[in-house]
Amino acid sequence: MANAVTPVSESQSSGEHPGGELESFQYNDSITRMFAAATVLWGAVAMLVGTIVASLMVMPKLFFELGPYGEFLTFGRLRPLHTNAAIFAFAGNAIFAAIYYSTQRLCKCRMWSDTLGLLHFWGWQLIILAAAITLPLGITQSKEYAELEWPIDIAIAVVWVGFFGVNFMMTLITRRERHMYVALWFYIATVVTVALLHVFNNLVVPVGWFKSYSLYAGVQDAFMQWWYGHNAVAFFLTTPFLGLMYYFLPKAAERPVFSYKLSILHFWSLVFIYIWAGPHHLHYTALPEWASTMGMLFSLMLWMPSWGGMINGLLTLRGAWHKVATDPVLKFFVVGITFYGMATFEGPLLSIKSVNSLSHYTDWTIAHVHSGALGWNGMMTFGMLYWLLPRLFQTPLWSSKLATWHFWVATIGILVYIVPIYAAGLTQGLMWREMDETGRLVYPDFIETVQTIVPHWTIRIFGGLLFLSGMLMLVLNFLMTWRARPAVYDEPTYTAARLGPYRDVERVAASSLEDKPVLELGKRVEAWARMDWHRSWERLPVKFTVLTLLAVVIATLFEVIPTFLIRGNVPTIASVKPYTPLELAGRDIYVAEGCFNCHSQMIRPIVAETKRYGEYSKPGESIYDRPFQWGSRRIGPDLAREGGLRSSFWHWLHFEDPEQVSPGSVMPNYEHLLVNRLDFKQITDRVRAAHLLGAPYDRELDEAPQMAREQAEVIAAEIVSQGGPVKRGDVLLIETQAVALIAYLQRLGVDLTRPAETDSEAAGDATTEEAVEDVGGGATAPDEDTPDEDDSAPL
Amino acid sequence: MLRDVITSIDYSRTAEIALGLFVVAFVGLVYGTMRLSRRTTDRYASIPLSDRVEDPRDG
Numbered sequence: 010m011a012n013a014v015t016p017v018s019e020s021q022s023s024g025e026h027p028g029g030e031l032e033s034f035q036y037n038d039s040i041t042r043m044f045a046a047a048t049v050l051w052g053a054v055a056m057l058v059g060t061i062v063a064s065l066m067v068m069p070k071l072f073f074e075l076g077p078y079g080e081f082l083t084f085g086r087l088r089p090l091h092t093n094a095a096i097f098a099f100a101g102n103a104i105f106a107a108i109y110y111s112t113q114r115l116c117k118c119r120m121w122s123d124t125l126g127l128l129h130f131w132g133w134q135l136i137i138l139a140a141a142i143t144l145p146l147g148i149t150q151s152k153e154y155a156e157l158e159w160p161i162d163i164a165i166a167v168v169w170v171g172f173f174g175v176n177f178m179m180t181l182i183t184r185r186e187r188h189m190y191v192a193l194w195f196y197i198a199t200v201v202t203v204a205l206l207h208v209f210n211n212l213v214v215p216v217g218w219f220k221s222y223s224l225y226a227g228v229q230d231a232f233m234q235w236w237y238g239h240n241a242v243a244f245f246l247t248t249p250f251l252g253l254m255y256y257f258l259p260k261a262a263e264r265p266v267f268s269y270k271l272s273i274l275h276f277w278s279l280v281f282i283y284i285w286a287g288p289h290h291l292h293y294t295a296l297p298e299w300a301s302t303m304g305m306l307f308s309l310m311l312w313m314p315s316w317g318g319m320i321n322g323l324l325t326l327r328g329a330w331h332k333v334a335t336d337p338v339l340k341f342f343v344v345g346i347t348f349y350g351m352a353t354f355e356g357p358l359l360s361i362k363s364v365n366s367l368s369h370y371t372d373w374t375i376a377h378v379h380s381g382a383l384g385w386n387g388m389m390t391f392g393m394l395y396w397l398l399p400r401l402f403q404t405p406l407w408s409s410k411l412a413t414w415h416f417w418v419a420t421i422g423i424l425v426y427i428v429p430i431y432a433a434g435l436t437q438g439l440m441w442r443e444m445d446e447t448g449r450l451v452y453p454d455f456i457e458t459v460q461t462i463v464p465h466w467t468i469r470i471f472g473g474l475l476f477l478s479g480m481l482m483l484v485l486n487f488l489m490t491w492r493a494r495p496a497v498y499d500e501p502t503y504t505a506a507r508l509g510p511y512r513d514v515e516r517v518a519a520s521s522l523e524d525k526p527v528l529e530l531g532k533r534v535e536a537w538a539r540m541d542w543h544r545s546w547e548r549l550p551v552k553f554t555v556l557t558l559l560a561v562v563i564a565t566l567f568e569v570i571p572t573f574l575i576r577g578n579v580p581t582i583a584s585v586k587p588y589t590p591l592e593l594a595g596r597d598i599y600v601a602e603g604c605f606n607c608h609s610q611m612i613r614p615i616v617a618e619t620k621r622y623g624e625y626s627k628p629g630e631s632i633y634d635r636p637f638q639w640g641s642r643r644i645g646p647d648l649a650r651e652g653g654l655r656s657s658f659w660h661w662l663h664f665e666d667p668e669q670v671s672p673g674s675v676m677p678n679y680e681h682l683l684v685n686r687l688d689f690k691q692i693t694d695r696v697r698a699a700h701l702l703g704a705p706y707d708r709e710l711d712e713a714p715q716m717a718r719e720q721a722e723v724i725a726a727e728i729v730s731q732g733g734p735v736k737r738g739d740v741l742l743i744e745t746q747a748v749a750l751i752a753y754l755q756r757l758g759v760d761l762t763r764p765a766e767t768d769s770e771a772a773g774d775a776t777t778e779e780a781v782e783d784v785g786g787g788a789t790a791p792d793e794d795t796p797d798e799d800d801s802a803p804l
Numbered sequence: 805m806l807r808d809v810i811t812s813i814d815y816s817r818t819a820e821i822a823l824g825l826f827v828v829a830f831v832g833l834v835y836g837t838m839r840l841s842r843r844t845t846d847r848y849a850s851i852p853l854s855d856r857v858e859d860p861r862d863g
Contacts, residue, residue: 036855117857190851256852265849270837277833281826303819505857538835560829567822571815 032507035500036113040126042401044106045394047134049487051098052390054141056480058091060473066466066644069677080681081145084644085603089156090144095382096154096245098137103390104249105133105173108196110397111256112177115193116184117505125176132168136161147601148219151636152234154241155210159221162211169207174200181550185505189550191272194557195252197550198280201558202244205565210237216698217691220597224702227631228295228579231639232288232572236565239287246381248279250389251318254346257393258325261338267324271317278314280557282307284564289360292369293613294639295628297578300568301362308360315353322346337412341392344420348384352377367442370609370643372462373434376427383423383476391415391483398490403498407489411482419479426472433465437643442617450620455646456673463675582629585760587704588753590692590713591720595753597695598746599638602679609640610649610757623650623758630761633704645676650758657724658731660751682747684740687721689714721748724755 065071065084072082080086113120120126139161143149149156157165177200181193210233213221223230259266266272288296288304323346326333333339355377359368368374395412399405406412440458443451452458522532572578588596599605612618614625626649631637640647659670664682667674696713700706709716725743728751729735735742742748850858 111852114855115851117855185857186851188848188851190848192852259849259852263853265846265853269845269849270840273837273840274834277837278830281830285822285826299819303822306823503856563825564822567818567825571818574810574813574815 030506031504033502033504034119035502037119037123037126038110038401038498038500040120040123040130041106041110041397043130044102044109045397045401046487046491047130048099048102048106048390048394049484051094051102051137053477053480053484055091055094055099056473056477058087058094060470060477062087062091063466063470063473065677066675067463067470069675073678077681079677080679081147083602083677083679085606085677086145086147088606089149089153089603090141092154093140093144093156094137096241097140100246100250100382100386100390101133101137103386103393104199104245104253105129106397107253107257107393108177108249111192111252112180112196115186115190115256116180117186117503118180118184120176121179121183122176125172129168129172129176132164132172136164136168139164143219147603149601149603150211150213150221150223151600151603151605151638152210152223153238153641155207155234155237158219159211159213159215160218162207162213166204166208169200170204174204178550178554183507184550185508187508189553190255191266191269191276192252192256194276194553195248195255197554198276198557198561199244199249199252201554202240202248202284202561205558205561206237206240206244210234214698214701216694220695222635222695222698222702223637224635226633226635226702227637228297228628229573230635230637231291231294231631232296232300232569234637235290236284236287236568239290240284242381243279243283243286246386247283250349250386251275251279253389253393254318254322254342254349257396258322258342258346261336261342261392261396262326262329262332264325264327264329267321267327271321275314275318275321277560278317279311280560281564282310282314284561285568286311286360288568289365290641291639292360292362292365293615294611295579295626295631297572297628300572303568305360305362308357311353312357315356316350319346319350319353322349337409337416338392338396340413340416341388341395344416345385345388345392348380348388348423352381352385355380366613366615367438368434369613370641371434371437371441372430372465372642373438374642376430376434379430380423380427383419383426387423387476388419391419391479394483394487398487402490402494404490404493404495407486407493411486415479415482415486418475418482422472422475422477422479424472425475426469429465429468429472433462433469436462436465441621442615444617444620448620450617453621455621456671459644459675460673579628579632581632582627582761584763585630585632587633587699587706588756589716589720590696590709591717591724591749591752592756593695593699593753594687594689594692594717595746595749595751596638598682598750599753600636602682604648605638605640607640607642607644607676609643609647611639612647612649618647622647624761626758627761630758633699635699635702645674648754648757652755652757652759656731657727657751657755658733660754661728661733661747664747664750679747682750683737683745685746686740686744687717687746687749689717692717717749718743720752724748724752 061071062084065087069084072079075082109120109126136157140157143158143161144156148158150158155162177196181189181197212224214224215221225233255266255272285307286304288300289308290304292301292305294301323343326339326343329339333343358364359374359377395406437458440452440461445451522535527535587593610626610631612622612625619625626639630649631639661683662669663671663676664679666678666680667676693710693713696704696706696709700710721743725735725741725748728742728748733742737745
């Protein structure tokens, strides 16, 4: 309902707003109810998918029986579905519920537009639905938490900025409370920074409706991705939840926040520091050392504000701890804030390079993420929902006892989840680096390190099931409370005048040195130092937003500009050439199958790694990788130097059933790759898009399908000569997606050791190709004349 | 020309400059925060406790 203007009565007019018209308004709780319901629904879905994904790690052939449908339900495809559902569907709807409820009350006005609110709600749910459909279909960018393809990304930008952002900012502008409470600051930071992160990390060149190539490549793509990835944690999973904490905790405890000053410091410190920390996800990779070190330094700084925030939250309960014993809402908040403290202690710890060298790629990171996601985001969301339910549905919570049960089941569930996974992570890290007195790896067989932690993964499933069952208790409580709602909601009407223009109430700060024998300059400095100008900024949403944006953008530019412009950061390697058309198609299959979820392509300069995988990865090796495929986790071994390690037939058998060649493997079967046909015609579009982005293709631009077929023939011949089949069913070997993927895998890492092509050789090739085109109209160049053919030479 | 300017800039000190800027900004905001009066912060902190408009609003 829109605001209505009523005449001012003398008794109601505020002394500060003489002559102002009193307006009556109602808060729009309907939109909060919708987002709260979506939170509960998607929360259950996200946790269910999480439990399924956890089960797949122990039972990789769980969906093998489903035949052709099994390909849509592999770990590689479902894991992004789980993370996206947890972050954007569960946590996303939770923060929208929190923001729509608290912003109205902190601004003492209804949201600016009910229509924009509805567009926001339905737009967001459609985006979630699109993600749920496209991710299992293998439509992905492969960038963690930014997997969705470009049409959905555009929809996200429109919904986030056009519907949500505009509605939120206009509400701030038309508010009736002069001071913007600190929770609103956190929301502002969320709105502007998420928009910035989303847009710049998702800049791509489309290759059709369901595929795109990143504008950035290799090192720069990795940098942008983790600038985004880390700040998605910061500005999607931290700042809005802190806003939630600063609003709902005082409400639930019925007392103001412990220290408002601390909350201000908490806010600005996070905004200033968080944005720099992303590179700590790339320690010891091909990222420049200076960026990595800066990421670590700023991550360590995060200890102070994070713990300041935690202490502020917990001390808000001073004098109210007796309530915690009986109130499930406060129980959830206390554990949630405690997990915030734990996770934000552990995060900087993991950013220390020596610690990171042990933890990176292991399950330690997974345990860390889940202690934050389940403990902080989950528990804060549950606390908020249990506090909101009686108010939104205007009836007592159906069962406070069930809510308490939820609390205990969820808390125990988190512990049962994270403890074995922490142990698994440490075990993995230590086994990977263990060397005997002769300098040889004690566990050279990667499978052995996997098998050791399978029991931990099994226990983790029970932790996930406990957390999920707690979620189902919330679903039941939600439904039963909703059923007891009144036929018509009571919507209280509030009356107040709008705020007058700020200049009417601004008090010009006069220097206290006015009557002192001090230079005029000194008086001005003294007046400036009173910081009243800052007070005014805090009241002006647009200026405040610009300031927040500036803090974030300046920090970003200080990292981005040197990374992109100092040529020494990514030294080129003469022998590194772009992928052949078939390899490019194979790479896209690698991306679509989500192989990056289990396999890294980044060998760190650590002795145990170079012994296991070979020469460490160089920045110049991934200059044609759009998107980069460095990965963040090793459920399987690193593949950066996979090329030439095994026969093509070995890969064929590995796809058919990994246990045939790798007993004990937890990789699922990829049999569908052996029968799914590769679309050769589509390769031309991919080659052209890669060329547009800088890959030096020439003949490939016109003859990509033909060149791909030629290379497929070579690989198929290898497979057959090694004992493989000529066809499977009615699909010829050379037509399969598996051959393209094998071509890509056989190319990985081989460029580094290939002799660089000399100028005269390159010229010779060009001459030969031109000659062939002259004679045969560009029909078929001799195999031995094309440098790409060397890449697919028999092993 | 713009390309020449950009490529000729020495970016090697960027991280140190950034750190300096951060420290200056951080010290400034700590100073500004500490200058808030107790009365003001108490009023700000009480904003979420009531859904009604509480005057005066220009604290």
